[in-house]
Amino acid sequence: MHMIESDPVRKSVTVRASPQKAFEVFVNGMGDWWIKEHSLTESGQKTVMVEARAGGRWYEVGNAGEERDWGRVIACDPPHRILFAWQLNADFDFDPTFHTEVEVMFEAIGEEETTVTLVHRDLGNYGAKAKDLRGVLDSEKGWGGLLASYAAKAACQSGKRASI
Amino acid sequence: MTYEDRLFAALADPTRRGIFERLGERRRSVAELARAVPVSQPAISQHLKVLKEARLVRDEAVGARRIYSIDPAGLGQLRQWLDRFWREQLAAFESAVEAERRE
Structure with missing residues (x-):
């Protein structure tokens, strides 16, 4: 079985806050800013919880109280860095045998200013099995379905059909 | 198409x-x-x-x-989705930090 290589996704944003504050909001306040539509719960997203320690859970809580695991915390070094295992497979099901990494780094670049850099890597794991890749593209609740809903949302916002 | x-x-x-x-x-x-x-x-x-x-x-x-x-480029679709996904999430995060500042 061959591996499919893929570059990591890398994003950064600079916020007017200390690294301590940025880390606090990102990790302990994730439920306050995570986009509610990006949800796995049947009853809709109430909040997102991060247990900020190595081995801690990363999960979503629905309005009805149900919990859906997303992954776990591999390493936590406040206020500099947190490393997550993102364990939602291509069908958006939690799979303890599936593993991609999301690393978030907080770097002070001035007084009350912090650059937050997020790297989502090991994306090749999605393509390691053709079955999973098919799930990526094929399934209503997989990436294909989310892509379509994203496109619809983007189209609403821009007032015209988004091309993806 | x-x-x-x-x-x-x-x-x-x-x-x-x-x-x-x-x-x-x-x-x-x-x-x-x-x-x-x-x-x-x-x-x-x-x-x-x-x-x-x-x-x-x-x-x-x-x-x-x-x-x-x-074709490994077939993964481009997924990568592109994730790219937008995290961009949106970080924008939401930035708004949350800024909102706390104003409080």
């Missing part, structure tokens, strides 16, 4: 999905695929053409044969 439509159409056919999955196991020639899938060689070539147009598989010449494999 948009690229996405081609992608879904390409995988909607069970024979093509079978071929795609075989190539997921390892790279193969048309003749090898013909032995693994109960379809004639010309039909397999036709299916491969559709898969290639959807950028799901690619081919390379090895001597006189063409060897087909899964």
Whole structure:
């Protein structure tokens, strides 16, 4: 079985806050800013919880109280860095045998200013099995379905059909 | 047809999905695929053409044969989705930090 290589996704944003504050909001306040539509719960997203320690859970809580695991915390070094295992497979099901990494780094670049850099890597794991890749593209609740809903949302916002 | 439509159409056919999955196991020639899938060689070539147009598989010449494999650029779709996903999330995060500042 061959591996499919893929570059990591890398994003950064600079916020007017200390690294301590940025880390606090990102990790302990994730439920306050995570986009509610990006949800796995049947009853809709109430909040997102991060247990900020190595081995801690990363999960979503629905309005009805149900919990859906997303992954776990591999390493936590406040206020500099947190490393997550993102364990939602291509069908958006939690799979303890599936593993991609999301690393978030907080770097002070001035007084009350912090650059937050997020790297989502090991994306090749999605393509390691053709079955999973098919799930990526094929399934209503997989990436294909989310892509379509994203496109619809983007189209609403821009007032015209988004091309993806 | 948009690229996405081609992608879904390409995988909607069970024979093509079978071929795609075989190539997921390892790279193969048309003749090898013909032995693994109960379809004639010309039909397999036709299916491969559709898969290639959807950028799901690619081919390379090895001597006189063409060897087909899964196209890693097929993951581009997923990568692109994640790129937008995290961009949106970080924008939401930034707004949350700024909102706390104003409080």
